[in-house]
Amino acid sequence: MDAQTIIARRIALELKEGMLVNLGIGIPTLVANYVPPGMHVYFQSENGLIGTGPVPDVDLVQARLTDAGGRPVTAIPGASTFDSSISFGLIRGGHVDMTVLGGLQVDAQGRLANWMIPGKMVPGMGGAMDLVTGAKRVVVAMQHTAKGAPKIVERCALPLTSARPIDLVVTELAVIAQEGGRLRLLETAPGVSVEQVLAATEAKLEVAEHVGTMALG
Amino acid sequence: MRTTKVEEAAALVPDGATLMVGGFMGVGSPEGLIDELVRQGRRDLTVIANDSAQPGVGIGKLVTAGALRRLIASHIGLNPETQQLMNSGRLQVDLVPQGTLIERIRAAGHGLGGVLTPTGVGTLVEEGKQKIEVDGRPYLLETALHADFALVQAFMADYLGNLVYALTARNFNPVIAMAGKTVIAEVEQIVPVGMISPDHVVTPAVLVDYLVGRC
Numbered sequence: 281m282d283a284q285t286i287i288a289r290r291i292a293l294e295l296k297e298g299m300l301v302n303l304g305i306g307i308p309t310l311v312a313n314y315v316p317p318g319m320h321v322y323f324q325s326e327n328g329l330i331g332t333g334p335v336p337d338v339d340l341v342q343a344r345l346t347d348a349g350g351r352p353v354t355a356i357p358g359a360s361t362f363d364s365s366i367s368f369g370l371i372r373g374g375h376v377d378m379t380v381l382g383g384l385q386v387d388a389q390g391r392l393a394n395w396m397i398p399g400k401m402v403p404g405m406g407g408a409m410d411l412v413t414g415a416k417r418v419v420v421a422m423q424h425t426a427k428g429a430p431k432i433v434e435r436c437a438l439p440l441t442s443a444r445p446i447d448l449v450v451t452e453l454a455v456i457a458q459e460g461g462r463l464r465l466l467e468t469a470p471g472v473s474v475e476q477v478l479a480a481t482e483a484k485l486e487v488a489e490h491v492g493t494m495a496l497g
Numbered sequence: 498m499r500t501t502k503v504e505e506a507a508a509l510v511p512d513g514a515t516l517m518v519g520g521f522m523g524v525g526s527p528e529g530l531i532d533e534l535v536r537q538g539r540r541d542l543t544v545i546a547n548d549s550a551q552p553g554v555g556i557g558k559l560v561t562a563g564a565l566r567r568l569i570a571s572h573i574g575l576n577p578e579t580q581q582l583m584n585s586g587r588l589q590v591d592l593v594p595q596g597t598l599i600e601r602i603r604a605a606g607h608g609l610g611g612v613l614t615p616t617g618v619g620t621l622v623e624e625g626k627q628k629i630e631v632d633g634r635p636y637l638l639e640t641a642l643h644a645d646f647a648l649v650q651a652f653m654a655d656y657l658g659n660l661v662y663a664l665t666a667r668n669f670n671p672v673i674a675m676a677g678k679t680v681i682a683e684v685e686q687i688v689p690v691g692m693i694s695p696d697h698v699v700t701p702a703v704l705v706d707y708l709v710g711r712c
Binding site: 325326327328329342343344345346348349350355361362363364365368371372402403404405406407408409410413414439440441442443 | 521522523524525547548550551570571572573574575580583592594595596597599600603614615616617618619620621622652662663664665666667668669670671672699
């Protein structure tokens with residue numbers, strides 16, 4: 281199983297019946313493929329849709345029904361559409377139960393940097409700052425390291441997305457929670473030791489008394 | 498409200514004007530008006546919009562044509578031309594969190610001086626802004642964004658200019674329709690008055706100054 285699939289399948293286990301969930305681009309989008317059977321969750325797309333469904337067949341593409349990347353999607357029964365003010369009212373107002381976002385770095389206090397690399401990549405923050413600030417629960421889906429360098433660091437070298445700490449980081453190696461401004465290692469992936477996780481992490485991690493093995497939904 | 502041809506509607510917009518333009522990655526952008534602004538060679542525009550789409554799509558066409566002096570948007574990541582122009586100093590780009598951008602526009606349209614938002618506190622976004630504490634929580638004062646024109650795209654209008662939007666093509670459109678001093682709406686269908694139920698009108702006709710039919 282590749283890293284992205286491990287991450288997406290583990291995060292899918294965080295979904296709960298009836299949740300309103302916003303998925304960012306990249307690995308987070310894959311989470312929608314692993315919703316536990318029989319569970320009903322609503323996905324929000326910040327361009328103004330609750331009830332985002334799968335990508336349509338080419339013949340059924342509706343040019344006015346798209347995701348936040350402008351790609352065609354479908355809408356499930358019970359879906360609703362609204363303007364951008366309501367869409368971000370939902371996000372900032374605490375109506376979104378969970379958001380899953382990609383990450384460039386997470387610091388020792390659980391703060392996320394995911395919107396720019398100064399001088400290199402300046403795409404704009406889009407909805408990321410509002411999502412991290414306003415969603416009830418923030419889950420980061422990212423690979424544990426980038427070109428061998430840890431992404432969970434003591435201090436983010438990159439500009440922060442929000443001062444509000446995230447709740448959970450899921451990588452292909454581990455599940456790490458932010459509790460009281462500190463990071464705590466809860467689970468390791470099958471076949472991965474606590475020592476391997478600590479060696480691939482720059483930030484200091486507390487280690488749970490009983491570190492579990494990541495279940496994959 | 499006046500109905501008008503797309504050429505005449507675009508001619509209302511002078512060089513150097515500030516425009517709000519509807520659309521999210523080009524979905525719900527007034528493509529006819531944009532094409533006509535490009536054809537008429539408009540210059541030095543300030544555009545306030547969610548994003549700059551992609552080259553050849555929506556606002557991306559204005560970027561390619563060199564029609565912009567300044568862009569106020571939340572995302573330019575899918576348009577490499579916008580990034581090149583920004584990096585070479587030929588286009589001023591102000592990046593604003595999406596939820597803050599739409600609320601600054603809404604504030605202008607609703608007669609407010611600005612809004613208080615927690616988004617951006619403790620990040621680069623707070624630089625130069627007033628921080629205000631309410632009930633012990635810090636907020637940024639984000640001021641209203643005004644524009645000379647709002648270029649709106651709608652799915653349907655009646656002869657009076659009541660507007661209805663379709664699916665995710667709604668996005669910024671109803672909000673900018675409140676905020677532009679002059680509102681030009683480009684619509685896909687025009688139907689007789691009464692066909693749109695009062696309950697279904699999203700943008701009341703009194704807000705629309707010019708209505709452009711199918712281009």
